[in-house]
Amino acid sequence: MLLLEITMALKRRIRLFERRRFMSEQIKRLKRELKFKGTILDFYQDTMEINGDHTVVWDFISHKGAAAVVPVTEEGKILMVRQYRNALERYTLEIPAGALDEVGEPGLECASRELEEETGYRSEKLEWLITLRTTVAFCNEKIEVFVARDLIPSKQNLDEDEFIDLKAYTIEELKEKIFSGEIEDAKTVSALLAYDTKYGKRA
Amino acid sequence: MLLLEITMALKRRIRLFERRRFMSEQIKRLKRELKFKGTILDFYQDTMEINGDHTVVWDFISHKGAAAVVPVTEEGKILMVRQYRNALERYTLEIPAGALDEVGEPGLECASRELEEETGYRSEKLEWLITLRTTVAFCNEKIEVFVARDLIPSKQNLDEDEFIDLKAYTIEELKEKIFSGEIEDAKTVSALLAYDTKYGKRA
Numbered sequence: 001m002l003l004l005e006i007t008m009a010l011k012r013r014i015r016l017f018e019r020r021r022f023m024s025e026q027i028k029r030l031k032r033e034l035k036f037k038g039t040i041l042d043f044y045q046d047t048m049e050i051n052g053d054h055t056v057v058w059d060f061i062s063h064k065g066a067a068a069v070v071p072v073t074e075e076g077k078i079l080m081v082r083q084y085r086n087a088l089e090r091y092t093l094e095i096p097a098g099a100l101d102e103v104g105e106p107g108l109e110c111a112s113r114e115l116e117e118e119t120g121y122r123s124e125k126l127e128w129l130i131t132l133r134t135t136v137a138f139c140n141e142k143i144e145v146f147v148a149r150d151l152i153p154s155k156q157n158l159d160e161d162e163f164i165d166l167k168a169y170t171i172e173e174l175k176e177k178i179f180s181g182e183i184e185d186a187k188t189v190s191a192l193l194a195y196d197t198k199y200g201k202r203a
Numbered sequence: 204m205l206l207l208e209i210t211m212a213l214k215r216r217i218r219l220f221e222r223r224r225f226m227s228e229q230i231k232r233l234k235r236e237l238k239f240k241g242t243i244l245d246f247y248q249d250t251m252e253i254n255g256d257h258t259v260v261w262d263f264i265s266h267k268g269a270a271a272v273v274p275v276t277e278e279g280k281i282l283m284v285r286q287y288r289n290a291l292e293r294y295t296l297e298i299p300a301g302a303l304d305e306v307g308e309p310g311l312e313c314a315s316r317e318l319e320e321e322t323g324y325r326s327e328k329l330e331w332l333i334t335l336r337t338t339v340a341f342c343n344e345k346i347e348v349f350v351a352r353d354l355i356p357s358k359q360n361l362d363e364d365e366f367i368d369l370k371a372y373t374i375e376e377l378k379e380k381i382f383s384g385e386i387e388d389a390k391t392v393s394a395l396l397a398y399d400t401k402y403g404k405r406a
Contacts, residue, residue: 045241057242086263088336094339133291137288184335189335189396189397193400
């Protein structure tokens with residue numbers, strides 16, 4: 001137990017030392033090597049030169065980017081999607097979102113498409129809200145988030161029995177779910193609170 | 204150009220079809236295989252059975268988790284860290300944060316340590332604010348976010364010339380930076396807006 005504590009304390013000291021160096025010194029990437037090509041992600045390892053005197057290896061995940069949308073109904077409610085997330089092994093409540101078709105696709109186009117595919121509504125009134133970087137420590141994923149108003153039922157509207165995973169909530173209900181820990185998805189938390197900050201009524 | 208458009212339209216139709224199935228049908232993980240072990244991340248591929256009749260392969264990144272902290276000074280300003288992010292190839296402005304020492308370390312302990320290491324202040328008044336999942340589509344990373352008050356200069360306080368990357372901002376300044384696109388880091392956007400929603404003065 002004591003040995004474990006000493007080991008941990010040493011690890012922390014070393015990390016603190018390294019961090020101070022990172023913060024004040026030069027960091028330079030010497031090379032980037034593809035280690036594994038996944039279905040949607042590529043795993044690289046970067047060899048970084050620190051302060052010109054030693055190297056470390058950092059993980060880097062390449063992602064093509066995504067877009068998300070806060071769909072606002074006529075009554076001012078927000079359409080949310082419930083879906084199973086394999087990475088968390090549970091269902092989550094999220095704003096509609098999806099990956100770009102390919103690198104370089106405009107976020108607005110992707111957001112329009114995802115809105116229609118996931119909710120059965122389309123909109124000609126999409127407005128940029130915020131841009132997010134989901135995990136700056138190791139991944140380049142960028143998500144552009146839009147607000148969609150004047151929702152129009154789409155030709156691609158799902159059948160009634162397929163609507164089970166889509167539900168409208170007031171922003172107050174959604175804020176409660178964020179502060180109770182029911183909603184944890186970072187793009188959803190960011191987007192809902194940004195929407196409320198920008199457009200919400202204040203007490 | 205026409206061929207490209209047809210290809211894209213077909214891709215979309217197939218994806219829409221697949222998505223409707225995912226949303227309403229059964230998803231079951233048949234196996235998880237480690238494909239590459241990185242420095243801080245492990246890359247897996249999961250074979251998923253969809254509706255009992257066919258399989259797809261999904262990427263899964265395992266991360267041990269992290270904690271972050273919104274450090275509030277006596278004047279009500281927030282301490283922010285500027286650091287170089289290799290994944291984005293630029294500097295970012297973020298709240299202090301860092302990975303757990305090991306799976307299972309309490310988020311509160313990690314947040315206390317990161318606060319001290321990154322700002323040179325410690326606090327005995329840390330309070331849970333929100334919990335985030337950074338990238339639910341492919342990674343299990345969880346970040347617990349705390350608010351720290353009554354900051355006490357620490358023994359580990361950095362030297363004056365090492366403070367260059369630390370700066371205090373008002374929440375109004377930080378909100379402007381979110382809506383101008385200067386701050387994009389999702390944990391930072393979520394945490395600052397959650398702090399403002401919960402504790403901020405409303406107009």
